[in-house]
Amino acid sequence: MATSGSKVSRVLIIGGGFAGLKCAQTLAGDSRFEVTLVDRTNHHLFQPLLYQVATASLAAPDIARSIRQILADAPNVTVLMDQITTIDPAARTARGQSGTSYDFDYLLLAAGARTSFFGKREWEQHTLGLKSLADAQAVRRTVLSNLEQAEITTDAAERQRLMTIAIVGGGPTGVELAGAFADLVHRCLKTNYRRIDTSKLRVVLIEASERVLEAFDADQSDYARDHLKDIGVEVWTGMRVDEVRPSELHFNDGTRLEAGAIIWAAGVEAQPLTAQLGVPLADRAGRVTPNPDLSLPGLPDIFVAGDLVRMKDAADKPVPGVAPAATQMGRHIAKLLKEERRLEGTRFAANKHQLRPQFRYLDKGIMAIIGKNHAVVKSGAMKLRGLIAWFAWLLIHIAFLIGFRNRLSVLLGWAFAYLRNNPVARIIVYPPGIVSPDRE
Ligand SMILES: Cc1cc2nc3c(=O)[nH]c(=O)nc-3n(C[C@H](O)[C@H](O)[C@H](O)COP(=O)(O)OP(=O)(O)OC[C@H]3O[C@@H](n4cnc5c(N)ncnc54)[C@H](O)[C@@H]3O)c2cc1C
Incomplete structure (x- = not known):
């Protein structure tokens, strides 16, 4: 049962991607919550720039940041690196590959998606x-x-x-x-x-x-x-x-x-953990459809967010599997939990998901870059293409990286190499299949 009175609510977040991290950041510093964020990696990854790492323009650390470091100033948030293997919604517990059990009052499953091979x-x-x-x-x-x-x-x-x-x-x-x-x-x-x-x-x-x-x-x-x-x-x-x-x-x-x-x-499909939530899967990609507040049907204290969700928002618009949607969902859940603690005792637990605010997606548009100097942008009625769209893409991603890395030097190096057709990250550390040349 969810905690009441002055007791601290234990929130377990599975996944430190866009949804999970934003939820943890929004709950950071709120002593009514004891948050545990578990991710199988030790970093938050900015997937939109993965292709730049794949094509030798950026090095791996430029688009990833230690989750522990991001949340270092949040005393009520504990970050653990573990892969969650089982979830028991009725017992309110999850278990990791390390053998550790994680008990919770509230759960957010935000484990994202994996590559889909359409059953092959x-x-x-x-x-x-x-x-x-x-x-x-x-x-x-x-x-x-x-x-x-x-x-x-x-x-x-x-x-x-x-x-x-x-x-x-x-x-x-x-x-x-x-x-x-x-x-x-x-x-x-x-x-x-x-x-x-x-x-x-x-x-x-x-x-x-x-x-x-x-x-x-x-x-x-x-x-x-x-x-x-x-x-x-x-x-x-x-x-x-x-x-x-x-x-x-x-x-x-x-x-x-x-x-x-x-x-x-x-294509992508939801991480297989969704099959353990005890609710029917919404499609062959293994996604789940939550209530409009993002909690699960019949399980008001278990939430889902991000790429593993298939839903229409409060305005009846399908919510796409993109980073801003995941971020907005993570923030929505954290705000809702805070509000719930504020109003504690004034609402009936049985139908609380109906009383909670519904998730509404703010669609800022989509963009894709097509080689250097060319891109397409679609945002509401506005459509851009060519150099102007490419600049829009560049500005948005540079602004993001500045906030993300907080290292202007990396960005300037990247921008300079990019403009001069001279990608920097071309070193092959070990050829495919070799762990370490000396060990072979
Ligand atoms: C190549 C690529 C390019 C993209 N480009 C764009 C773009 O340009 N714009 C855009 O808006 N979106 C883009 N996206 C989509 C965007 O990245 C996703 O929509 C977003 O990351 C979803 O956020 P999420 O929090 O649901 O999941 P993720 O960000 O994927 O995070 C999930 C987290 O869960 C962790 N995890 C998974 N399983 C477990 C487990 N069992 N136990 C513990 N931890 C677990 C993972 O390690 C990961 O950290 C792109 C995606 C890819 C792959």
């Missing part, structure tokens, strides 16, 4: 994802190592395989990656190799539907496709992947593509 988990071993820092570093290591091997090999077919990057999924992540790889290889690396001709590097962007960037208007999709083609990306629309083998994609029309790097950016 076996494809994962032949592809690279882009959801974590480890993923981004694996993409970068694979692509740069492939180019090194291509520079050495004398086998023309093998060289072409090594010099082909296939990106499955024509949403913002796929488009941003394709544009950045085309820039990296055709602009930035072209003078770096002596034996291979980097203009022969193929970047193939594959999309099952008829257009890329489906969340944008058709003219913006067309603009993105045309610009990608201009910078040397092959855009294959209407192509559904039927089979994935090592270095090989097979398509519905019988086409086969050999690629040294296959990057899977075709």
